[in-house]
Amino acid sequence: MDQRLPDAADDALPEPARDVLLDIRNLHVSVPGKSSSKTIIDGLNLQLRSGEIVALVGESGSGKSMTALSLMRLLPSAASITGGQVLFRGRDVLGMSQAELNHLRGGHIAMIFQQPQAMLDPTSRVGVQVAEALWKHRRPDRSSVKERVIKLLADVGIPAPASRIDCFAHELSGGMAQRVMMAAAMSGEPQILIADEPTTALDVTVQVQILKLLDEQRRKRNLAILLITHDLSIVSAIADRVAVMYAGRIVEEGPARDILKHPRHPYTRALVQCSLLKADENGRLYSIPAAPTALATGQGCRFLPRCPTAAANGISAHCLEQEPQLSTYDRTCMARCWAVACNDHPAMATSGVHA
Ligand code: SF4
Incomplete structure (x- = not known):
């Protein structure tokens, strides 16, 4: 069997665009739960192109590091990929033999970690x-x-x-x-570098040097970088695009500059507020409310139990009953929120998501 991965000269690359190096399609990952398995990555789609830096952001437990490990098939033994495709230049990583994987890891996709x-x-x-x-x-x-x-x-x-x-x-x-x-x-x-919180354990001045180094390597080698981080100041400094993860799904995605300046999803807005360390009128620093478990298991939006927009505008039937899909706004951005997708959402009547 030919275990060679396609090289740059191969011209029979499948759709989508030829410069897409990594195409994650409808990825599902599960871990064992108390009574049944628990889905921790739920239908994730993401593309990475040559020479671009895409930041995957979210709180601890949102699924960003597990996403990175899935791409290299390096998940811990208890976790398993239960669906989807990870295409590296058209070849499905999930179907590769061990020999092909050994060649892929380091030879095509490399990884650096925190600490x-x-x-x-x-x-x-x-x-x-x-x-x-x-x-x-x-x-x-x-x-x-x-x-x-x-x-x-x-x-x-x-x-x-x-x-x-x-x-x-x-x-x-x-x-x-x-x-x-x-x-x-x-x-x-490699053509792709996955950098999982590469500056987390470092002093601020050293963080800047490492970010500069990543940017230099990207430019010099046309390297694609998937940057896993919880720090939006890093996203702002270096990323071309950002995908925000919440509870195993991407809830907002688009050009980093646009998303950080005008986030539409309430979760992204909350992350931006936290990163700016904004205080309210009483001098208290903003924090995202913790999830009350009573509402966390419904069929509706996963962010509903913590959503400041729903709290301020009243909970709509949409938010309560059905999980929103990603919908496009401003042509290049997408958000998974009924207040973005739906003109009759209560938030439209106030200064909610569309403000
Ligand atoms: S869909 Fe509703 S609950 Fe979910 S983030 Fe949007 S406004 Fe909040």
């Missing part, structure tokens, strides 16, 4: 770890490995890389360790 020092092997010199990643995917001439590792470290901004190859992880700062992780990730010359 890079914990991800590096404490017993092995960082140069050896980068060399192993390089060897796994590119099999360079043995005599050139050291030189190529030094270049990879230099490319991610590590000063004096020739002397750093002999360091151990504990001798590096958090920022330097993340750069080493980037060097290892880039060694396979």
Whole structure:
């Protein structure tokens, strides 16, 4: 069987557009529950194109990290993909053999994580770890490995890389360790980088440096980056598009600049308010109300128990009875909210979602 993935010269790529590298279609992921399985990703659709940075944002538990792990088929053993497709340049990742997956991971799609020092092997010199990643995917001439590792470290901004190859992880700062992780990730010359909270454990100044590095790598390599984060200031600094996840579904998606400036979904609006640390007229900082369980199990909108728009305008029958679909607004954005989709929603009569 031909286990080769399609390369850039292949011209028989399926629809949609040729520059779509990753096409996630109707993805479902479940975990075992007390009496039956629980769906944690529910019909997720998302596309990633060459050279763009797409941010997947949401609170802890919204499903964003599980989405990232699904793409590489690296879910924890208890979780399973129960439906949908993950197409990498037209090939369904979910149907790949182990050999194809090994080639895909690192060779086409690489991943970096938060807490890079914990991800590096404490017993092995960082140069050896980068060399192993390089060897796994590119099999360079043995005599050139050291030189190529030094270049990879230099490319991610590590000063004096020739002397750093002999360091151990504990001798590096958090920022330097993340750069080493980037060097290892880039060694396979992937087309996609999944960056899961890559700056979470770092100081603010180092965060800025790592974001600059991601942006540089995107430009230099036409790399597509799926950035998993809960931090909207990072989205604003670097992302082209943003998809907001709530309870396993995308609730709003579009160009990052537009969504952050004029969010329509009440959840996105609440996230933006939280990120701006806005205080109300009494000087209290805004926070999204926790979900009261009594309303959380209905058939209607999943955000209803926490929705400030519904609370302010009265709960409409739509919100209560039927989950909204994603509907398009302003031509390039989509939101999963009846107040966006439906002209007779009570929020239309006040300063609600459409304000
Ligand atoms: S559909 Fe209704 S409950 Fe859901 S977010 Fe929109 S206004 Fe709120």
